[in-house]
Amino acid sequence: MSATLAKAPRPAAATGVGVVRRITQLLDAFVDAPGHLLLEELTGITGLPRSTAFRLLGQLIDQGWVTHDARGYALGPRASLITTQAHSQEEIRVTAHEQLNTLHLRTRAVAHLWVLTGGFVYCLDKVGGLVDDSVPTGVGTRIPAADSAGGRALLATMAPEAVYCLLADVHRRALSESEQNAVHQRLAAVRAQRGVASEQARNRNGVSAVAVPVTHRGQGIAAVSLAWRGALANADAVVPQLFTAAGVIRARLGS
Structure with a gap:
């Protein structure tokens, strides 16, 4: 055998x-x-x-x-994208909801909570009361990060290499040198404003917005924003309230 x-x-x-x-x-x-x-x-x-x-x-x-x-x-940049996801989206949404309500009641603007998903920002929550419909967004809205105030507030907390990697996924190709320079200049302007990103009502929807990041160990994990129709006439007044809300959310997530 x-x-x-x-x-x-x-x-x-x-x-x-x-x-x-x-x-x-x-x-x-x-x-x-x-x-x-x-x-x-x-x-x-x-x-x-x-x-x-x-x-x-x-x-x-x-x-x-x-x-x-x-x-x-x-x-490298791919590793940093994973390590910044310290909290689940649901945890962030639940923690931030009260602050969004407070922002809306105090400013009468529409409050949003954004998170990065690849090279896009995704709306986790929106509070607008009677003026909710004046801003054409909703929970689940997905916008290229570089094209929104909330997205730029988050991108400005990241290393340039990580930013270019994310945006390359949006464009489905590597960014050219001139495109990288343009992104760098826009995000440098946000950093010069202590992380405040804004957009004027010149966009097609006639909506203005101001956003600041919620950070964890120096990295942005979410962004809170206020939006309304018309020009940024009261931006300076709402920025301190955005920072206060972001600080409360950061502290509660940390605890």
């Missing part, structure tokens, strides 16, 4: 699980030692062979998970 020879198992390093484990080791190294790390430091932390670490880091760079410059390796 002939015996059936069993196939020898493939080495763990050659399997998909082995590759995933090694990539996880590399990404975990940046969590344990945040900032830039040299290749020698990464191999020391992970125990990976130098050639293996170098090859996998190259693949992570190509996909935007890691960046590399003269200082060494660091987490």
Whole structure:
């Protein structure tokens, strides 16, 4: 009777699980030692062979998970998009709803809560009372982030590389240098205004809006905005109230 020879198992390093484990080791190294790390430091932390670490880091760079410059390796834009999602959308919506009501009652403008979903902003909540219909948005409205005050308030909290990565998904192509410069200038103006993003009633709907981000560890996780028909005549008056609302939401999420 002939015996059936069993196939020898493939080495763990050659399997998909082995590759995933090694990539996880590399990404975990940046969590344990945040900032830039040299290749020698990464191999020391992970125990990976130098050639293996170098090859996998190259693949992570190509996909935007890691960046590399003269200082060494660091987490890239794709990783930052994941780490900023510290709270669920439902948690943010429930926490912010009371503040949206307060903003509307005090300003008589339409209050919105926005979150980033890819290169777009998504309306999680809207409170407008009798003037709700004056602003053509609703829960579930999805707008390219760079085209709205709430989106620009959030984008301005992010690293430029992460912003360009998000907007490339909207355009379905990489942004040209001139497009990147235009985005950079618009977001620099928002940062110069302490994070306040605004848009005048020159848009096709005749709606003006002002927005500020709700931040967590320096990154924007949501944006609150006020919108109304007509010019930004009372923008200076509502900005402090937006900052107050964002601060309350941030504190309650943190607790």
